[in-house]
Amino acid sequence: METLPTGISVLDREFGGGLPSGSVVVLTADPASQSELIIDRLSRVRECRYLTTVRSPEAVEDGLTRDTGSTGDEEEGVVVSAVDEADPIEDALAVADGLPERGTLVVDSVGPFEAGDRNSYRAFLNGVRRRVVDAGGIAVLHALKGKTDGRNRTVTEQIADIVFDLRTTVTGTEIANRLIVPKFRGGAALEEPLKLKLTDSVTVDTSRDIA
Secondary structure, eight states: OOOOOOOOOOHHHTTTTOOOOOOOOEEEEEETHHHHHHHHHHHHHHEEOOOOOOHHHHHHHHHHHHOOOOOOTTTOOOEEEOTTTSSHHHHHHHHHHOOOOOOOOEEEEEEHTTTSSSSHHHHHHHHHHHHHHHHTTTEEEEEEOOOOOTTTHHHHHOSSSEEEEEEEETTTTTTEEEEEEEEEEEOOOOOOOOEEEEESSEEEEEOOOOO
8 A cells, every 4th residue: 555645744754654545534623723724735745636615616726826835846736626516425526536546635624515414425435435545545524623513523534544633722822733643544543642833834833832
């Protein structure tokens, strides 16, 4: 099984060079966090099919254009499209059908799919997995937290191979971002949270916690 770089150096160091090809990755995070920065980094390292369900394609593309944190060997090509509300699952799988070899499929966010019928949603996730395995790529599902998570959030996390849980806390004048990886099929989950600095790039936060 090939290891594919994430485009985020700190994660690639932690996971032995990247993530296993064919993996379905879920990133859970608060809507007010900087999780979009992580999604942007993951989408840039290889050819990407970016499916947006909330923001407009123009907003996503504008964010990618304004991003100044990329390195020279990134931006392989991101194709952004919106989901067809009339038939979202079939439309999403059609986008996945066009996934290039070793490409990245991003679903941002997966919440509207989670809100549907459980059996249909499970079939959707299994369809995504088959397409990603066939392409030897990676799927990244952006799963935003809320007062009531999608009713199928447990299905998302059960089917996922890798779960990234970004937790953002505000204490005094400090905003702390910690990435917890409780699940990692085909690799080793992190034993401790990884403290990240999320500004215009994703790096390790070396500042000390103040009790």
